[in-house]
Amino acid sequence: MTSTHSAGSAHILRLLWMLISAVLALMTIFPLVWMLVIAFKPAPEVFAPNFLPVSPTLGNFLYVLTEVPFLRYLANSFFMSATVTIVALFFHSMAGYALARLHFPGRDFIFLAMFSTFLVSLPVIIVPLFILVKALGLINTYAGLIVPSIFNAFGIFLLRQYYLSLPRELEEAAIMDGAGRWRIYWSIVLPLSRPILAALAILFFLANWNAFLWPLTVASDTNLWVVQVAIVNFKSQYAGAWNYVMAASTIVALPMLVLFVIFQRQITESIKTSGLK
């Protein structure tokens, strides 16, 4: 892909490229490494200039895990994010498919109306939304955490784009066979959507895992807390104890980082090949 003139200079270029990439990448993860390092430092070393802990300890993690039910909060976050992701992808792919492939009066208007909600972010509508959710009786419930987070024009938009690009022939054959739209969707379109659904699943899961403002507002019951709310609360309780706060932060970040390391190839590939662009 790059043009080089001789094998020798290609080799040097490659080394240079590796070096630059490595340095930039290390700089990028430096803050995360720093978090990890402090999480293993005993309290007096937190602001000490030494990079690695002199006397590393697991005490911070043990303390955090025994003091605060982080596992419960992790479970809540996982449940909320997974449910939103699955339901949202299902709804969005249905809507995206219809908007891309089916013909019905008002379709363009519906798409435009949906697309325009893309611009409305939560802080702008949080009070009316809260009033509505309360009217539905969903305050302090899992449904209250989950349902309002499902609907999102961005996902519909991307899926519509994807379906516009799918070859029609497969469907046409099914139509000739007299298959209904639902069957076409369920047994042909949905399986074909796997790459983009995988990519969007990751984005949706991440976005919901990281959501803070809505879970905070809708759930007062500590049993419904998600990790992001718990970590902010933890920070304000242990403001001075950075070693604990960083240990807690690590516990919150770890599941995502581990997932990413395991599925890294799939994640990047699916985002790349999904036509998500």
Add this chain to the structure above:
Amino acid sequence: MGRSDMTYPSTTLASTTAKDRPVISRRNRRDWLAGYLFVLPDALGLLVFVGLPMLLALGIGFFEVDGFGSYKFVAFKNYARMWHDPLFWSALRVTVLYAVMLVPALYVSGLGLALLVQRGGRFATVIRAMFFAPQMVSLVVVALVWQILLVEKVGAIGRLAAAIGWGPVSFLGDPNLALITLVAVSVWFMMGFYMLIFLGGLQDIPGEYYEAAKIDGAGPVTSFWYITLPLLRPTSFFVLLVSIVMAAAGGQVFDLIYVMTNGGPVNATAALIVYIYKQAFQLGAFGYASAMASLLVVMLMLVTLLLFALTRGGRFDHD
């Protein structure tokens, strides 16, 4: 780029011309019904959980609201107040500045990283993962980590600054540095995502183009300007649209500012979305906040509709 429909299947947005329509007209009715049923769950959900709150916010903008259930109709008073509110203009300025710095920075860093890691191989895979890693950590945690890194004198970066003779410097406490620091942290956080998007775009550019250019004696720089950049146009469009909307009203941006500086120092990082939030929740001026929110939504809607029109219904593959 007339042939693009054939060349790049994944960005092709088949147009709905007459010849594509189903042949059997009896199907039309059934398609109507199917279409409505398929769209129903999302349409209803968006209507209830986004549309209705948006309309309510628009309505509340015409009232004076005390935050305790009293509503007094004041017509356009809240809108008039904006005109005379220096902090509103300052917030607008911060928003524009933030977007003006962030959008190009994300574009350049996303594309730059994508070019850097576009070759395959185990090494590139690891590097990619590292660039994407910040995205996997929640903003709350991100803000905490950066706060201790950046704090004057004792933070790691603060120490570094002092070591090279630039210190003591307060990245988040100096009104002249706070916004640019926020932009830097935002770029750090979001660039991995845009890198992946650009990678997708780069992959769609056929290798033969580069081969041909190479035969013609073009160097990498020439290839980049005359092949890569023009053929990346659909991707670029998408990246710009998403990053502009995100910079002006994105939830992530709000979270980031909220946890890192809370709009300070001296309102230097109080972007419109933060100012709206503060007016509503810290000062109880829900009516005023709603009026500003409505204006923001309308402005963004105009921008989007414009982009929408320019791209002919969200189609990014034509220039």
Add this chain to the structure above:
Amino acid sequence: MTDRQTSPAKSGLTRRRVLQGGAALAGGIAGLPFINRIARAQGAALKFWQFYAPGGDVKPQVKWFEDMVAGWNASHDVKVELEYVTNSEYMNGSKLSTAFASGEGPDIFIISPGDFLRYYNGGVLADLTPYIDDVAKADFPESVIANRMVDGKIYGVPMEVEPMAFYYSVKAFEEAGLNENDVPKTWDELLEVAKKLTTPNRYGVLFETTPGYYQNFTWYPFLWQGGGEFQGKDGKSAFDSPATVQALKLWQDAIKSGAAPRQVLSGGFDIVANLGAGYCAMQNVGVWGISAMDNNAKNMPYGIFKLPTPANGKYVTVGGGWAFVANAKGKNPEAAARFCAWALASKDQDSIQRVVDWCTVAKSDMPPRNSALAAGGAAFTNGKMGVFSKEVHPGTRAEPRVPPEVYKIISDAIQAAQLGGADPQQTATAASQQLDAFLASYSGAPIL
């Protein structure tokens, strides 16, 4: 995978709600309060919101709240239930506002004087006077109860009095060749000592830098010491005064001289994160700092001195503190009001002891009741607390209660001078004009 809990049932429900919402819209915003009332009746127990969350390093504080609620529930039919709101969110966030804006406010909650007028003017504070015995009423010193009263009625029962002072690190003093006799008594000495204590890794003195109610609170004594006020007797702004200018200038000079940081760790109220971590050598903090240091920085020797005064000024400090209040628009305002009175303002020994426990066991605070001060005895007069009760506390003036608009004007002025480097005189003049514009149209309860 799938639509388990989705389509049919939900869309039926939502459709109905959409109609309801549509009706509300059609009827204009007037429909809002109607929606507000729908979900009101569920859950019989009174909700008590506060920010002392379970777990964490403040166990005695949580236990105090839990014991109190258990005590009430054991002897009363209307039960009370604690709900925790994250501290940072409680004070500056959206949680409380969102709840009240939608008619879903807690039945009992705690507020600081800074919030009082917002809630009082919003009509959500219940009158507690009928449930407080006259003997108990007289037990609260005027300076403590005044900013919780309107027209002779009590709307909040204070839990604590928290005066501000300075804490210093003994080790930092020794390193700079200073000792306890060198603690600054004037503003000039403060800046001078702060400079001596500043090193490449440490700041000499720390004032709060984060904008918010708390920053304003900590700044007021510096305004008052030179005789400054933000509102004159005539009801107009008195902010454009030499006292304001010198107070703004003091904080500005501290930063300009390099002796004070522009950014604090965690928050200026947090002594462990700043003084305790060695980030600064002197810190402007309240009495709660004693228990914070005891709990989390046991081995660090520190001292306390009262706020230094400007030339020609007189000593005064500010006393903050939170109060229990009952929601007048809640499920059962009467029971909620009774609870507040029972908990902290009854003439029963239990109630007095509860105040003592809060101020000595759970926290380190000055008690808001004379009887509690007497009952606490040595706990209030020995050691570090003794410094507060003997030296710091006697000059305490209650934290002002201001409407949010006034808070914002003062906050912007402090920020502009402290961190923006704006000219203190111009800042004071501009803020004063804004204050006048606002005060001319203000019609709520008196600002104090």
